[in-house]
Amino acid sequence: MTQAVQSHPKLYESQKLARWYFVVAITLFGAQLIFGLIAAYQQIDPNFLFQLAPFMTNRTLHVNAMVVWLLVGMMGGVYWFLPKETGREVVGITLAKIIWWVIVAGVTVVVLVYLFVQIGPAQWTTIWFINEGREYIEAPRWADIAIVLWVAIFLFNVIATVLKSRRITGILMVLIFDLVALGALYTAGMHFTVNITMDQFLWWWVIHLWVEATWEVLVGVLMAWALMYLLGTSRRLLETWLFIEVALVFGTGIIGLGHHYFWIGTPEYWLGLGGFFSALEPLPLVAMVVHAVYDAGGHRLGAVNRPAMFWVIVQAFGNFIGAGVWGFMQTLPQINMFSHGTQLAAAHGHLAFFGAYVSTVMVLVYIAAQNLRRPVHIPLNSRLWGWAAGLLILGIIGIGGAFTLSGFTQTLVERAAGGSTWAAYIQGYTHPWYANTLWWRFGFGLVMLTGYVLLVTDLLSIGKRAEAPKAVPQTAAVATGGGDV
Amino acid sequence: MDYGWIEIAVAAVFLSVVITLVLSRGAGWLSWRFWRNAMVVSSTVMILVLLWLSFDTAAQTRPGGERLAPWTVINHEIGLKWNPEKRWQEPVIGEETGFFGKVYSPEEAYRLVEKGKLVVQSRNCMECHTLLGNGAYFAPDLTRAWLDPWWEERIMPMVGAQSREEAMRTWLMNPPQYPQGKRRMPNLGLTEDEATALVAFLKWMSAIDTNGFPAYFGEMQ
Numbered sequence: 124m125t126q127a128v129q130s131h132p133k134l135y136e137s138q139k140l141a142r143w144y145f146v147v148a149i150t151l152f153g154a155q156l157i158f159g160l161i162a163a164y165q166q167i168d169p170n171f172l173f174q175l176a177p178f179m180t181n182r183t184l185h186v187n188a189m190v191v192w193l194l195v196g197m198m199g200g201v202y203w204f205l206p207k208e209t210g211r212e213v214v215g216i217t218l219a220k221i222i223w224w225v226i227v228a229g230v231t232v233v234v235l236v237y238l239f240v241q242i243g244p245a246q247w248t249t250i251w252f253i254n255e256g257r258e259y260i261e262a263p264r265w266a267d268i269a270i271v272l273w274v275a276i277f278l279f280n281v282i283a284t285v286l287k288s289r290r291i292t293g294i295l296m297v298l299i300f301d302l303v304a305l306g307a308l309y310t311a312g313m314h315f316t317v318n319i320t321m322d323q324f325l326w327w328w329v330i331h332l333w334v335e336a337t338w339e340v341l342v343g344v345l346m347a348w349a350l351m352y353l354l355g356t357s358r359r360l361l362e363t364w365l366f367i368e369v370a371l372v373f374g375t376g377i378i379g380l381g382h383h384y385f386w387i388g389t390p391e392y393w394l395g396l397g398g399f400f401s402a403l404e405p406l407p408l409v410a411m412v413v414h415a416v417y418d419a420g421g422h423r424l425g426a427v428n429r430p431a432m433f434w435v436i437v438q439a440f441g442n443f444i445g446a447g448v449w450g451f452m453q454t455l456p457q458i459n460m461f462s463h464g465t466q467l468a469a470a471h472g473h474l475a476f477f478g479a480y481v482s483t484v485m486v487l488v489y490i491a492a493q494n495l496r497r498p499v500h501i502p503l504n505s506r507l508w509g510w511a512a513g514l515l516i517l518g519i520i521g522i523g524g525a526f527t528l529s530g531f532t533q534t535l536v537e538r539a540a541g542g543s544t545w546a547a548y549i550q551g552y553t554h555p556w557y558a559n560t561l562w563w564r565f566g567f568g569l570v571m572l573t574g575y576v577l578l579v580t581d582l583l584s585i586g587k588r589a590e591a592p593k594a595v596p597q598t599a600a601v602a603t604g605g606g607d608v
Numbered sequence: 609m610d611y612g613w614i615e616i617a618v619a620a621v622f623l624s625v626v627i628t629l630v631l632s633r634g635a636g637w638l639s640w641r642f643w644r645n646a647m648v649v650s651s652t653v654m655i656l657v658l659l660w661l662s663f664d665t666a667a668q669t670r671p672g673g674e675r676l677a678p679w680t681v682i683n684h685e686i687g688l689k690w691n692p693e694k695r696w697q698e699p700v701i702g703e704e705t706g707f708f709g710k711v712y713s714p715e716e717a718y719r720l721v722e723k724g725k726l727v728v729q730s731r732n733c734m735e736c737h738t739l740l741g742n743g744a745y746f747a748p749d750l751t752r753a754w755l756d757p758w759w760e761e762r763i764m765p766m767v768g769a770q771s772r773e774e775a776m777r778t779w780l781m782n783p784p785q786y787p788q789g790k791r792r793m794p795n796l797g798l799t800e801d802e803a804t805a806l807v808a809f810l811k812w813m814s815a816i817d818t819n820g821f822p823a824y825f826g827e828m829q
Contacts, residue, residue, distance in 0.1 A: 173784075179744070182735045183735050242796060250726075258742065321666065323742060386751075387816075388818055460823050538823055543826075545753075548747075
């Protein structure tokens with residue numbers, strides 16, 4: 124309720140911490156784009172920075188920056204809404220602040236090591252201090268331990284705050300359930316085995332069960348809370364939708380893990396199981412679209428925060444198209460045998476991460492931006508946010524399209540026709556249908572970077588301008604049905 | 609395992625639905641309580657099914673078991689055979705020929721492949737290549753790299769090697785010296801021991817039964 128603005132005009136300590144989470148998240152987003160652009164240019168000219176900062180280094184930084192900033196952004200969202208949801212300061216906030224700055228320092232060290240040390244000899248010291256060489260979770264073992272400690276403190280913050288507030292809502296129930304799984308799954312990636320099949324088997328427990336299960340549920344929680352804030356939708360309705368989504372996400376996504384077990388040496392029954400359950404994985408994403416659009420329409424789009432509401436809609440459709448449609452396109456083993464390990468997977472990755480997670484963090488960041496400045500503007504609006512969002516979305520669609528075309532070409536030329544050898548691989552990436560799209564990727568990457576610059580400019584200025592409509596929080600928010608700030 | 613995928617899928621869905629219905633007696637199917645139960649039940653059932661299948665998978669994917677060759681496969685010839693029923697290729701293990709002119713004992717072979725795996729991780733191979741199709745798509749898939757005809761057709765004469773393993777080792781120790789195609793592989797500073805171990809790892813990996821992936825390997829032009 125808007126009274127929250129009145130009764131608690133100052134930010135909770137937890138929300139001040141959330142601000143730092145968002146600042147670091149947006150900074151790493153910038154780093155992700157820069158390293159992505161360098162990697163994209165190296166596809167055009169493989170001699171660019173060859174030996175100095177080869178493709179593998181830029182690609183490592185590109186994907187690791189992404190994993191970290193999205194996770195940090197979503198955790199920031201939890202620190203933002205937790206005191207509002209429980210009506211009290213987060214328990215253990217000092218500990219949370221300490222571990223946060225430890226993590227920021229740790230991430231800086233890891234990035235510098237990735238950038239300047241890059242690789243090491245085939246010894247345990249490399250695994251412990253340089254990089255683990257396991258895509259997406261390259262972080263050296265010492266950093267793994269720090270990350271587990273960080274998630275454990277985060278979990279403690281959430282559980283202790285909920286217990287102390289003596290208030291358990293459906294949203295909090297799902298959040299706790301999900302965070303326990305998310306934290307536990309990370310440890311599945313902290314091991315070394317010679318057996319590459321078991322290595323990949325458990326590696327997917329982190330990658331798939333994060334991105335296609337626990338992260339999706341975390342997004343469901345954050346979106347449910349955001350819709351309550353933005354539109355004032357009833358809690359009962361939102362929580363029921365959330366339960367439906369979680370039932371479907373976990374009901375299909377846990378065994379849907381099997382679509383990564385088609386070709387890694389695991390038994391044949393995974394072909395059927397993985398194909399069947401992963402084909403159903405888009406179902407909860409359809410549910411999310413229906414529910415977001417229904418809620419928005421029900422309130423005639425009269426949200427208290429225009430950019431955040433826009434990104435909610437982008438999230439609903441982006442998640443469905445990027446994760447659902449592009450995922451389904453290649454999830455059945457009959458096509459995956461040829462498309463697995465091609466640029467088509469990268470097309471899906473780009474569209475899905477943007478649709479599902481980047482847009483979620485955008486929603487949270489804009490909600491925070493609205494409340495970090497006084498007076499609070501309702502509805503929050505600016506000229507710039509639309510340009511920033513538009514360019515980011517145009518950029519990612521262009522990049523996704525370019526990857527899709529090179530993916531089709533690689534699938535057909537290298538795999539289906541060429542017999543998947545080294546020679547066939549070269550035939551694939553030198554094919555004009557593949558090679559010509561490399562420029563598009565880079566060009567649309569520049570479009571995204573422009574959108575990013577506008578986004579940062581907007582976040583630094585939105586709600587500050589004198590001519591923006593002055594808020595009378597109570598009446599304005601009540602009129603638009605605004606919720607828990 | 610005695611169950612096929614359809615039986616497992618039907619059982620998992622059936623259990624989820626029936627347990628939810630039993631626990632939610634009296635609650636309408638559009639109610640808060642019904643879906644809270646559905647969420648908890650479907651998650652629990654699926655986690656249990658996954659754990660059960662994971663134990664079965666782990667048992668079938670032990671090196672020397674049904675689907676993965678023993679470490680000593682590095683001493684043998686390896687090939688791919690067309691399975692006309694499934695219409696995909698399966699690895700076949702041939703006669704013992706040694707590796708770099710030596711026959712490795714099981715313990716020695718394990719140590720060598722282990723070292724090779726450490727090379728793969730310490731040099732971050734997967735941030736350009738794919739292994740078993742997973743990785744960064746910037747360089748060729750390495751699942752069947754040992755069996756790639758390119759080594760004998762192109763690399764052996766180029767580096768002046770007498771055997772495939774020697775060609776691979778020499779090439780891997782200084783790839784930019786022998787560029788192949790537009791994209792080059794950087795010099796990752798492999799020592800001779802590391803390069804030998806890496807070749808052993810790649811050879812062992814090429815004998816994994818991957819359900820026919822990558823399709824028609826080396827059979828097309």
